[in-house]
Amino acid sequence: MTELKYIAVRNFLKEQIQQGTFGVGDFLPSENELCRKFSITRTTARKALDELLKEGFIEKKHGKGSCVIERRKSLGLLTVKGFSEAVGKNVKTIFIQKPTLQKLNSSIITALKDEDKKSDYWFFERLRCVGETPVMIEKNWFSNISLPKFKDVSFIDNSFFKTLSQKYFIEIIGSSQELRAEFANKEVAKILQIEIHSPILHISVQFKTSVSNLTIYSELYCNTKKFPIGNNYYI
Amino acid sequence: MTELKYIAVRNFLKEQIQQGTFGVGDFLPSENELCRKFSITRTTARKALDELLKEGFIEKKHGKGSCVIERRKSLGLLTVKGFSEAVGKNVKTIFIQKPTLQKLNSSIITALKDEDKKSDYWFFERLRCVGETPVMIEKNWFSNISLPKFKDVSFIDNSFFKTLSQKYFIEIIGSSQELRAEFANKEVAKILQIEIHSPILHISVQFKTSVSNLTIYSELYCNTKKFPIGNNYYI
DNA sequence: TAGTGGTCTAGACCACGCC
DNA sequence: GCGTGGTCTAGACCACTAG
Known part of the structure; x- marks a missing residue:
């Protein structure tokens, strides 16, 4: 079984964030850039970003991009x-x-x-x-x-x-x-x-x-x- | 400004749940039924259901449907x-x-x-x-x-x-x-x-x-x- | 005005649950 | 076999941000 596309993109971006390639306040590649880079459609790119959103790595800003944020901790x-x-x-x-x-x-x-x-x-x-x-x-x-x-x-x-x-x-x-x-x-x-x-x-x-x-x-x-x-x- | 479609569907379903039309354990209309009923595509129907998922009203069961669950009350x-x-x-x-x-x-x-x-x-x-x-x-x-x-x-x-x-x-x-x-x-x-x-x-x-x-x-x-x-x- | 994310359409194929 | 949700494509138009 091969990895799902949106999971692969999500993991790629998550690694970049965890390694510091994208720090807090930085903007990730835009949805269209991700489409080109990974040969996927916007739906899939958005799904990958939505995962990062849900997991607390980024916030999306309409008209600007997806911004890396301070990650919240899980269960306290x-x-x-x-x-x-x-x-x-x-x-x-x-x-x-x-x-x-x-x-x-x-x-x-x-x-x-x-x-x-x-x-x-x-x-x-x-x-x-x-x-x-x-x-x-x-x-x-x-x-x-x-x-x-x-x-x-x-x-x-x-x-x-x-x-x-x-x-x-x-x-x-x-x-x-x-x-x-x-x-x-x-x-x-x-x-x-x-x-x-x-x-x-x-x-x-x-x-x-x-x-x-x-x-x-x-x-x-x-x-x-x-x-x-x-x-x-x-x- | 008119209401977004997925918001309208979400609100419709949420009302049904809050009024008890769909109780805990019931399955909501399937994605395809929602498509027909509201004249929308599956993407939009799914987005409405994903909202209810995020808000803790339902859980999705692959191959079965979207099931109304006990909404989690205790937040921390x-x-x-x-x-x-x-x-x-x-x-x-x-x-x-x-x-x-x-x-x-x-x-x-x-x-x-x-x-x-x-x-x-x-x-x-x-x-x-x-x-x-x-x-x-x-x-x-x-x-x-x-x-x-x-x-x-x-x-x-x-x-x-x-x-x-x-x-x-x-x-x-x-x-x-x-x-x-x-x-x-x-x-x-x-x-x-x-x-x-x-x-x-x-x-x-x-x-x-x-x-x-x-x-x-x-x-x-x-x-x-x-x-x-x-x-x-x-x- | 160009680029971004937000919404939406109209399809397709797949994996899962059930009968 | 059939209906369900899960993934994905290839487009479209819109609203927001910024130079």
Whole structure:
């Protein structure tokens, strides 16, 4: 099977953009130029450009051309992907508590499912920093289902979810969240290096996974002063 | 100026869907049927259907047809449909400022698009209460595109977005948000009936719409103490 | 005025789903 | 086999931007 024409043109242009041949603000070749260059009709050229439009690489300007724009990020922190992909590359992750099996301290997790109250729990806690600035404390719990050697695995790209996916073939298929603005308590303030009673964003998340009896609970405490939590969503 | 053909077909189908003539799971008329019915070519029929696809009303099934689907309601953090459906039925909405045309106070909206800096703006501000408790201040801006009689329309079910959809055929197709935990300032504290310097959740939202030059900007100030902001997401 | 993108026509062939 | 949507051609006219 040979590649569709509009896909080929789209990929060609996308590569050029990603390699910097066309930078932000530059105009791509016009539809008619693409027609000549690739021996296609305008319908096909337009379809290729429409793909780039839909994917957020360009915007079209009537009478001028197709302009490369700053690409929006995909699903942000608050949807499914986790922290590593959300904030960018300059992220440091420090384990405050490496993964251990614990008896559950049920006062911490408020919305615990009944069937999850019985067993032991994996727990780990991390501090996320942007540059040298601590921005988020992340506490995670999940029940003791079979994750062979979980204690000893190192996280792929510091991402728990990526590790679940690639090592255990477990996918996140949904989440539900509650968000609160709160005063930082003593412990949180100390770790985030902010004053006690500073406003912090507290996010409680339940992640639903492709394994039916595995729910992951996370409690996040964010200092949003320098780094607000972001989120993008497109249908 | 007469209406574009694909817009006319799109609106016709959208009305049928909103009125329930085509319910979830039903198939719309095929592309060839639309061609005959409206005396158009398949390109135009497809463009109309592609609009409905982009706006989340249908999905296309190769070899079968265009199927009406449950329109995705949750756009990232908050629901697209606005507050009314988000918190439940016991919601009261009070206009602090009815829709008016204003010169823009650009200090309020941080991430304003360049082309949006020129014109006048529609602005309105509302207070959302659960029972008798004020929980959210909602400020909205959008550029002065043609929304006939907007000043005088009453919102359908108190929902700005539902009104946009059903009266003007404008759909929300995406959003990008920033969340911050902040201290309540004097004005916000007074309206929300909380103490000054209480922690509040400040959400800045840009809504992308199906009208290319219409972006809606919202600034939300939430007292999350009794009513945390919630969100569900499923793939 | 020349070039650009936006809309639209009238065809064609193909791959998929279903009977 | 037939109808469906997916891709593609070869044109046309229009509205917008700019020199």
